[in-house]
Amino acid sequence: MTCGIAPATEVSDFDSINLYTLTNQNNMVVKITNYGATITSIIVPDRNGDMADVALGYDNVEGYINAANRPYFGSVVGRYGNRIARGKFTLDGTEYTLATNDGENHLHGGQMGFDKVVWEAERVDNGVKMTYRARDGEEGYPGNLTLSVTYTLTNENAIVMHYEATTDKPTVVNVTNHTYFNLAGEGEPTINDHILRIDASKFTPVDAGLIPTGELRDVAGTPFDFREPKLIGRDLQSNDSQLQHGLGYDHNWVLDREKAGLELAATLHEAKSGRVLDVLTTEPAIQFYGGNFLDGNLIGKSGKAYQHRSGLCLETQHSPDSPNRPEWPSTTLRPGEKYETTTVYRFGVK
Numbered sequence: 001m002t003c004g005i006a007p008a009t010e011v012s013d014f015d016s017i018n019l020y021t022l023t024n025q026n027n028m029v030v031k032i033t034n035y036g037a038t039i040t041s042i043i044v045p046d047r048n049g050d051m052a053d054v055a056l057g058y059d060n061v062e063g064y065i066n067a068a069n070r071p072y073f074g075s076v077v078g079r080y081g082n083r084i085a086r087g088k089f090t091l092d093g094t095e096y097t098l099a100t101n102d103g104e105n106h107l108h109g110g111q112m113g114f115d116k117v118v119w120e121a122e123r124v125d126n127g128v129k130m131t132y133r134a135r136d137g138e139e140g141y142p143g144n145l146t147l148s149v150t151y152t153l154t155n156e157n158a159i160v161m162h163y164e165a166t167t168d169k170p171t172v173v174n175v176t177n178h179t180y181f182n183l184a185g186e187g188e189p190t191i192n193d194h195i196l197r198i199d200a201s202k203f204t205p206v207d208a209g210l211i212p213t214g215e216l217r218d219v220a221g222t223p224f225d226f227r228e229p230k231l232i233g234r235d236l237q238s239n240d241s242q243l244q245h246g247l248g249y250d251h252n253w254v255l256d257r258e259k260a261g262l263e264l265a266a267t268l269h270e271a272k273s274g275r276v277l278d279v280l281t282t283e284p285a286i287q288f289y290g291g292n293f294l295d296g297n298l299i300g301k302s303g304k305a306y307q308h309r310s311g312l313c314l315e316t317q318h319s320p321d322s323p324n325r326p327e328w329p330s331t332t333l334r335p336g337e338k339y340e341t342t343t344v345y346r347f348g349v350k
């Protein structure tokens with residue numbers, strides 16, 4: 001990975017951008033840069049043992065820094081991953097105004113979210129720990145926040161992502177990883193032929209700005225029912241106003257959790273390669289974003305254009321706009337408390 005071109009945005013510590021490579025006994029390779037704590041490659045075997053990179057991204061750091069249309073390939077997004085309506089929320093009686101970067105709404109932390117900053121990095125056993133210290137007032141959020149994400153790679157072909165954060169003032173936190181997967185290999189044309197299961201009986205319908213309306217709607221009888229494995233493309237042409245708002249799937253599913261702790265949330269399968277991805281999480285919800293804003297203009301790391309819906313994200317998180325939904329699981333973090341959450345991307349074949 002090279003660096004050195006002046007950034008489109010200010011980056012404080014440009015010289016300390018590095019690329020960290022994790023490997024395991026099965027020759028699986030994961031590459032992560034401390035620019036945005038971004039996963040840049042995930043190289044895993046198919047059912048014949050042939051390796052492919054299943055994560056979309058660029059082959060140099062300038063791609064990430066200057067990314068047109070900001071796809072957030074592979075990065076950690078926050079301080080609040082996903083949307084906050086009109087960039088406003090009230091906490092303990094004070095209204096905060098955040099940077100708005102998605103029409104009138106706030107998305108993925110604002111103009112200089114956690115995907116656009118350089119994180120400190122230290123090697124740990126089988127992994128790397130990245131830390132970012134967000135200032136009080138950054139992008140409008142209250143509180144100096146110290147956030148770390150530790151990535152480890154296991155011999156079971158699992159990437160474990162463990163997030164921890166503390167603050168010195170009450171704030172909101174909701175971070176997630178924004179990797180785009182194509183289990184046939186990055187650069188392959190579509191994820192509509194992937195089979196997805198999401199362990200959720202309800203999802204959060206949205207308005208035209210992709211802000212939840214507040215309803216928790218049953219997936220039964222809708223294109224949003226992924227409780228049994230289903231081809232992603234199967235119901236995409238349905239006449240459904242939610243699919244129109246999202247331009248396809250770009251919604252949040254509330255997981256059917258049995259208990260607190262790490263549970264299987266979703267499974268993705270690509271039949272030709274046989275590759276399978278299990279997503280496990282401690283989070284209450286997951287955003288399935290079907291790559292609707294990819295339009296063929298971004299050229300990926302192997303020189304192929306990333307076509308419409310050629311990658312998908314499975315973003316474990318609290319639901320969008322939770323700071324304005326007191327009835328939903330809280331995203332508030334107070335001084336003395338510890339934010340702690342884990343998500344696992346576990347790869348296999350069948």
Ligand code: BGC
Pocket residue numbers: 070071072082210250251287289293313315
């Ligand atoms: C959101 C999409 C957004 C995309 C940006 C996803 O997490 O759900 O609405 O366009 O991120 O890449």
